[in-house]
Amino acid sequence: xxxxxxxxxxxxxxxxxxxxxxxxxxxxxxxxxxxxxxxxxxxxxxxxxxxxxxxxxxxxxxxxxxxxxxxxxxxxxxxxxxxxxxxxxxxxxxxxxxxxxxxxxxxxxxxxxxxxxxxxxxxxxxxxxxxxxxxxxxxxxxxxxxxxxxxxxxxxxxxxxxxxxxxxxxxxxxxxxxxxxxxxxxxxxx
Numbered sequence: 001x002x003x004x005x006x007x008x009x010x011x012x013x014x015x016x017x018x019x020x021x022x023x024x025x026x027x028x029x030x031x032x033x034x035x036x037x038x039x040x041x042x043x044x045x046x047x048x049x050x051x052x053x054x055x056x057x058x059x060x061x062x063x064x065x066x067x068x069x070x071x072x073x074x075x076x077x078x079x080x081x082x083x084x085x086x087x088x089x090x091x092x093x094x095x096x097x098x099x100x101x102x103x104x105x106x107x108x109x110x111x112x113x114x115x116x117x118x119x120x121x122x123x124x125x126x127x128x129x130x131x132x133x134x135x136x137x138x139x140x141x142x143x144x145x146x147x148x149x150x151x152x153x154x155x156x157x158x159x160x161x162x163x164x165x166x167x168x169x170x171x172x173x174x175x176x177x178x179x180x181x182x183x184x185x186x187x188x189x190x
Contacts, residue, residue, distance in 0.1 A: 005143070038177050056122050086108070147183075
């Protein structure tokens with residue numbers, strides 16, 4: 001079974017919305033504006049590109065990333081990687097042509113089936129709504145959380161507010177950086 005990894009830039013109060021400057025959110029771009037850049041804090045992002053064998057996105061994140069990431073040198077390893085977009089509304093005509101193989105999945109059952117295929121880790125970027133649904137369905141195996149020393153208040157959160165049984169996590173890697181960022185890598189305990 002393939003490992004599904006959720007990776008996120010997250011404020012200390014759990015907000016994941018618009019870290020890179022996506023429009024429509026009051027604190028848009030909070031990862032760049034409010035915290036000093038230290039390259040070593042982002043080493044996990046290079047490692048994710050090298051280790052992942054597929055990318056899973058929700059429709060909103062796909063539509064935000066697909067016009068930009070294919071041309072960015074920082075994300076070159078993702079270009080050749082198979083991509084899967086979970087959407088009930090996106091059509092084949094909505095997919096970009098220059099970002100490699102992309103498959104539309106229509107349900108979490110299709111994500112569960114993808115996890116059962118041969119291959120390495122599947123990485124989930126952005127995709128707040130999808131991440132909440134994947135977590136609630138028990139499909140996330142690992143979290144890569146780069147936690148920023150900010151309280152943003154309102155905004156989309158990584159984890160849902162669903163009333164459910166406690167889910168135990170095991171901290172398998174962590175680091176703290178001089179700019180206040182913290183890396184926390186958790187495996188989901190089943």
